[in-house]
Structures are given as C-alpha cells and as structure tokens.
Amino acid sequence: MKNLFTDHPATVGENYFEHLFAAARFSGGLLLAGLVCLVHALLPFLFIKTGSRLVTGLYQHMVTQRDRRGTVQTDKLLEG
Numbered sequence: 905m906k907n908l909f910t911d912h913p914a915t916v917g918e919n920y921f922e923h924l925f926a927a928a929r930f931s932g933g934l935l936l937a938g939l940v941c942l943v944h945a946l947l948p949f950l951f952i953k954t955g956s957r958l959v960t961g962l963y964q965h966m967v968t969q970r971d972r973r974g975t976v977q978t979d980k981l982l983e984g
Contacts, residue, residue: 933962 913923937958944951 930962930966933958937962 909920913920916923918926937955940951940958941955944955
C-alpha cells in the first residue's frame with residue numbers, strides 16, 4: 905500500500921509531502937488561470953494575455969523543475 909503513495913513522487917525526485925505541496929500549488933495556479941480565462945471569455949477586454957501567460961508559466965515551471973532534477977524528460981510530461 906505504501907508504494908501507491910511513494911512510487912510516482914519518487915519518479916520526479918520528490919517524497920510524498922514534497923509532491924503533495926508541489927501538485928497542490930500547481931493546482932492552484934491552474935484554477936487561477938481557469939478563472940482568468942472564464943472572465944476573459946465573458947469580458948474579452950479584460951485579461952487579454954493573462955490566461956495564456958499563466959498557463960505558459962506553469963508549463964515552464966513544471967519542465968524546469970523536472971529537467972533540473974534530471975528525472976523526467978520534457979516530452980514525457982505530455983504523456984501524463
């Protein structure tokens with residue numbers, strides 16, 4: 905049972921709690937980007953570039969984090 909909680913975090917060079925906080929932080933960023941995009945959809949004169957900038961920043965952070973640890977290649981991130 906323990907392996908269910910530690911196997912994946914280990915593949916990205918994290919323990920369970922490091923992975924928990926990193927994933928929660930990423931989730932918060934995605935929620936914010938989604939809300940910004942929703943507001944932009946309703947009011948297109950607001951947040952013209954903010955949503956795409958947030959998503960790009962999240963992606964770059966994830967790739968930078970994974971590449972820095974040398975555990976996951978960039979093309980593997982798109983696989984899930």
